[in-house]
Amino acid sequence: VMGNCSNTLGIPPGKGPHQVGCADLMVDHTVQGSFFRLYYPCEPSPSSEKPCWIPSQEYFDGLADFMKINRSFAERIFNYLYGSYRIPAFWEAPFKSNGKYPLVIFSHGLGAFRTLYSAICAELASRGFVVASVEHRDESGSQENLEKVWMYYRALKPGEEEFSLRNNQVQQRANECIRALKILDEINSGKSVTNVLQSEFDWSSLKNSLDLCKTAVMGHSFGGATVIETLCKELTFKCGVALDTWMVPLKEEIFPNVKQPILFINSEKFQWAGNIIRMRKLDSASIQRKMITIRGTVHQSFPDFTFLTGNWIGKVLKLKGDIDPHLAMDLSNKASLAFLQRHLSLDKDFNQWDPLIDGKDENLIPGTNIHVMSHKAPEHS
Numbered sequence: 001v002m003g004n005c006s007n008t009l010g011i012p013p014g015k016g017p018h019q020v021g022c023a024d025l026m027v028d029h030t031v032q033g034s035f036f037r038l039y040y041p042c043e044p045s046p047s048s049e050k051p052c053w054i055p056s057q058e059y060f061d062g063l064a065d066f067m068k069i070n071r072s073f074a075e076r077i078f079n080y081l082y083g084s085y086r087i088p089a090f091w092e093a094p095f096k097s098n099g100k101y102p103l104v105i106f107s108h109g110l111g112a113f114r115t116l117y118s119a120i121c122a123e124l125a126s127r128g129f130v131v132a133s134v135e136h137r138d139e140s141g142s143q144e145n146l147e148k149v150w151m152y153y154r155a156l157k158p159g160e161e162e163f164s165l166r167n168n169q170v171q172q173r174a175n176e177c178i179r180a181l182k183i184l185d186e187i188n189s190g191k192s193v194t195n196v197l198q199s200e201f202d203w204s205s206l207k208n209s210l211d212l213c214k215t216a217v218m219g220h221s222f223g224g225a226t227v228i229e230t231l232c233k234e235l236t237f238k239c240g241v242a243l244d245t246w247m248v249p250l251k252e253e254i255f256p257n258v259k260q261p262i263l264f265i266n267s268e269k270f271q272w273a274g275n276i277i278r279m280r281k282l283d284s285a286s287i288q289r290k291m292i293t294i295r296g297t298v299h300q301s302f303p304d305f306t307f308l309t310g311n312w313i314g315k316v317l318k319l320k321g322d323i324d325p326h327l328a329m330d331l332s333n334k335a336s337l338a339f340l341q342r343h344l345s346l347d348k349d350f351n352q353w354d355p356l357i358d359g360k361d362e363n364l365i366p367g368t369n370i371h372v373m374s375h376k377a378p379e380h381s
């Protein structure tokens with residue numbers, strides 16, 4: 001793990017009643033395996049510490065590759081800027097057994113990895129969800145794999161057809177979300193699981209603690225496309241929350257097969273007409289499909305970076321929008337909680353935020369800010 005991660009400021013902790021713990025599970029090193037970080041309601045445990053936000057140096061290398069910058073230069077920059085941050089959760093704190101919790105599977109964006117959305121995952125866990133943030137092995141992220149051989153983000157080869165690569169990747173990503181669900185289903189029914197990572201966490205303490213009838217899938221950008229692909233493949237997922245979705249990897253012919261409710265939460269700056277038009281093709285008279293846009297946000301307003309960079313650098317690197325990042329994250333999380341309560345039939349008080357699902361807030365736009373010509377292009381065009 002990294003050096004002195006002294007900075008507990010930065011990423012905001014969950015606002016709900018539960019303390020949050022986190023633990024990593026890697027079932028096996030093959031591509032058939034599964035690797036995710038679990039965020040869960042935990043017993044107060046002063047002895048546990050909050051782990052570093054970036055688990056190991058190789059993640060900085062993965063980020064450097066992704067951003068096409070020199071690795072050693074990036075390592076120095078990232079260590080200086082981000083090396084000291086912790087995530088708002090207690091490492092391997094004892095699981096709080098308290099009835100059955102609903103489950104959310106989270107899918108990260110292109111070039112990202114399982115720890116970068118901890119503000120979202122920790123908030124949900126503090127509200128009484130168990131959240132599995134999957135680490136995808138489709139070479140769209142950076143992660144440890146195959147006996148610690150690293151599979152870095154793979155840039156497109158010249159001439160490689162982006163769509164077929166991305167569609168294959170989104171299928172693999174969906175399968176990884178479904179595998180994580182299956183593994184948690186086995187743990188829930190008391191099956192013992194071997195964790196290839198050194199971990200003191202007692203995974204058997206999760207036995208009978210998940211209500212798998214109340215399962216949702218959530219994701220950012222490429223992870224938003226993964227939400228749609230996963231809903232299509234696995235009906236156990238009752239609904240989806242898609243954050244600033246990148247619709248490019250998806251085949252439109254699967255859209256009629258998606259039967260579950262979806263909440264699209266978009267940033268103001270990332271979206272474009274073609275992408276919105278494809279989201280609109282998922283509109284349905286019979287299945288609830290909602291869309292809201294958060295004023296003053298950018299694509300990176302959803303991952304944790306948005307909290308960790310000073311205003312000046314954050315704006316230049318487009319990691320921050322004009323809106324206060326805490327306010328933007330609050331609106332996104334509360335709208336998500338209200339939508340999850342509605343479609344997982346939870347008996348909580350998240351329905352207090354129902355107006356946000358309809359964009360009723362001064363910092364929200366119902367639907368989108370992108371003007372999409374509503375008429376269809378003439379057939380003969």
Ligand SMILES: CCN(CC)CCN(C[C@]12C[C@](c3ccc(C(F)(F)F)cc3)(C1)C2)C(=O)Cn1c(SCc2ccc(F)cc2)nc(=O)c2c1C=CC2
Binds near residue numbers: 222
């Ligand atoms: C030139 C590279 N070129 C690659 C195709 C474009 C790179 N890019 C814009 C970036 C990510 C950026 C970023 C991160 C992190 C710092 C840091 F300094 F804070 F570390 C800075 C700057 C560079 C903003 C995106 O790809 C945007 N994006 C993302 S970003 C997900 C992510 C990745 C790494 C993170 F650390 C946090 C979040 N996920 C997607 O699923 C999709 C897209 C676009 C379409 C689909």
